[in-house]
Amino acid sequence: MSEPLLDVSGLSLAFGGLKAVTDFSLKLHKGELQALIGPNGAGKTTIFNLLTGVYRPQQGEVRLGGRLLNGLPTHKIAASGMARTFQNIRLFGDLTVLDNVRIACHLRARAGLFSALLRTPAHVAEEAAIREKAMALLEVFSLADRHAELSRNLPYGDQRRLEIARALGTEPKVLLLDEPAAGMNPQEKVALSELITLVRHRFGVTVLLIEHDMALVMKICERITVIDHGVTIASGSPLEVQGNPAVIEAYLGAPSAEGH
Amino acid sequence: MGYLRAVSPFLGAIVLAFVMQFGVAPMFGAYYQKLLIDIGINIVLAVSLNLVNGFAGQFSIGHAAFMAVGGYAAGAITYYGSFHVFGDALVHHGQGDVLFLAATLVGGCVAAVAGWVVGLPSLRLKGDYLAIVTLGFGEIVRVLLQLTDDVMFKRADIEAASVGTLALALGGALGFGGLPFYTSIVWTYFFAFTLLVIAVRLKTSGEGRAFLSVRENEIAASAMGIDTTRYKVRAFVLAAFFAGIAGSLFAHEIGTTLNPRELGFQKSFDIVIMVVLGGMGSISGAVLAAIVLTLLPEFLREAASYRMIIYALLLISMMILRPQGLFGVREVWELYRRPKVSRPQVRPPGSLP
Structure with missing residues (x-):
């Protein structure tokens, strides 16, 4: 092999x-x-x-x-x-479901702090791409319609699945x-x-x-x-x-x- | 088109600053105009501290020290610089304003360096321990400033003195008197609105979410590839920069004295209270709290000596009634969304940390 x-x-x-x-x-x-x-x-x-x-x-x-x-x-x-999930769920509880995944997607982002503060076109395009990627991931885990909820308010099973979705966000x-x-x-x-x-x-x-x-x-x-x-x-x-x-x-x- | 969108909010900040000066301020008398400046400075302080305490979740109680570092640096530049350029330390509009702007930005940068230095121990410390370090830093700054030499006021002496001597002649315990009064409503609100644009853009970008993830769960954040140390330091540096700018605005304001006691831990606590009251992480909450807590002591002027008691009572009742602050992590424009009833978090059986 x-x-x-x-x-x-x-x-x-x-x-x-x-x-x-x-x-x-x-x-x-x-x-x-x-x-x-x-x-x-x-x-x-x-x-x-x-x-x-x-x-x-x-x-x-x-x-x-x-x-x-x-x-x-x-x-x-x-x-x-290498990405992981946690046995005792460690979501970003006070952030939305979408933000949880978007934070993971940030790892592969290129635009830095200053382009974020200046809202350069490259940054805007990247933000849109990240949102799309995160929503696509949530779709796979049937969490897309709950994307605006705070993650700590999700039912337990959804939290477990969100952890997997978030881990996949890091590619x-x-x-x-x-x-x-x-x-x-x-x-x-x-x-x-x-x-x-x-x-x-x-x-x-x-x-x-x-x-x-x-x-x-x-x-x-x-x-x-x-x-x-x-x-x-x-x-x-x-x-x-x-x-x-x-x-x-x-x-x-x-x-x-x-x-x- | 894209670049226009990139800079237009900053241009808007300038326009709004002029509106504040020539549209809003004339409606009030001189006393309220000064209050307007105080509010602006407190907005800068509260919103910048919110970057550390609210966004990155690092509890700092030494914000006034960064303010002092920036204020003294900027004050020394305008005061001694004025002697070199104009021969006196009076207000010279035009050229003098340029000097003031440069001094303010340098003050911000000096404070940012201090923020970086204090940010480094924050790599290792959490919670109360970090708070103690920031408190200690504040005391160090205060004591060092008290040890400085008297302010020089003779033109010939100042022109003869080296930069090193001037940098140490900051007035000691008596304070740094005689600074020209450059701080206007335009300058104050220019910086306040600029910071607001930056804070809002930060909160709604990937970079800002990285800050928030550090606050929410450091272990998970680093497992998702967030360099938590780097973002903590960034938060400290950015917040210290604006605290330095607020320090410069404070130093050049009419009716304030730049002295070490004024910018001690009492002032730091005042800023922390604004952030906590507004809701950790809420920009609009910090703004509202800054406005309320600047006006409150003015309305309670007769009871001025009870101010701290009222503050304390206010804080205690806030912590009981609304532990998350006025707005929690949300913004005023998000309030129409009904908060979901939060259920107790279910923990799996036998969960290990």
Whole structure:
């Protein structure tokens, strides 16, 4: 197979004596959809934070399209093509739905502060283009008719979808989704999994997904990596992972020695 | 066509400034004309502080220090410059106004540099900690200004003195007296309207939304590619520039004394109160609050010594009744849109920061 788009190798991070992530490796090829699963507190979100520069890895490398991302600040990592959503929703609550997406689109904008203050024709054209792009994104997520609402007033499921729309506004190569289905009801989850598949094909993004809902993960992902206590315990296709005794142990606990 | 649209609001600012001087001001007596200038200066201060506190969400309580830096820099240039050019420090309309304009812009730039210096620690500090730094900066400026030498007033001395000596002869604790009174309604409102054009254009552009995203959620903003540090510093620098300009207007106004005490933390709090009262992030709110809070002490002149008590009561009741300020983040022209009833934000179970 060709060079992976996202190549993570030997990533480690410890908070004092607590090893949050140990020797984490992952290869994500262009167009793939992989999942990262594991019990609560396994270190999944910490891995996302390492990938996006919120934390600096103490060991290991993160490469996106061959470029080393270690140590870059978060906004530069976003500029190089990595976007994410947040497990605990982090929308710009007091701004409108449209503005949330437009802020993400600003990353690819060219006109600077002075052309904004002077309202140069280039700036005006760019603003119009950004608005159009943002509205098109909201259309995909069926949020277009709510574009003028404050994002914190959206229902919970819409907020989750707006987070994905906003992440796509940065035109990412890799999209990291942190529990996008958390708190959703079964119908919403079905709709979400269809949406993720649609987004993946329509925007040509490569997706890494953290999710607890096994049914959803098994249905849409090609490859699954399972971690527990920061250590990778299994990796493979959904079927392989499902039957792996280490995974069953991590989720259900080890059969006890006394045998009851 | 496009470029006409680009500059026309700024031309409008000049026209409106003249309308204020020759259309509005003659309707009032001298006392109210001075009040009109005070209002204009406070509008500049409140709207510029709003860029930091309201737009970028960085709580600064040292705005008067930038005002002092700009005011003293501009004052020194017009005062000592006048001696060099005209031989005295009286008002010389025409040439003198040009000198005043140049001094005001230099004052703004000096304040902007100070803003950059204070903006740098803001990269690391948040909330109360940043507020303490800005407060400390204000005190440093005040103390340094108190340590300056007496103002020189003899032409021969001034012409003989070096620039360095003159830059330190700012009057110390007594204040910088004898500045020519160049501040007029035209100048004040020219700068006020220019700042308003800039603030509104900023708020409605991608650059301005980047400021707002820093206020809303810094982690999410940087994940969306916003260089939060850069935008915080930008907010500080831009706000300090206009505070410096307001300082120059204040320094050259009739009936004010440019002294360190006047521009201490009390003044900073007055400006913060305007921004909070108007609604953090609302430009029109800041303007309205600046007008109200300039006029209020005048109407309460008999109770002048209770002004701060009334301020405090006003603030406390505002915080209880309308914690988001008069307009919240919205503008007066957006008020017709009914606010949506805000539901409590639903948090997912077991959410981690």
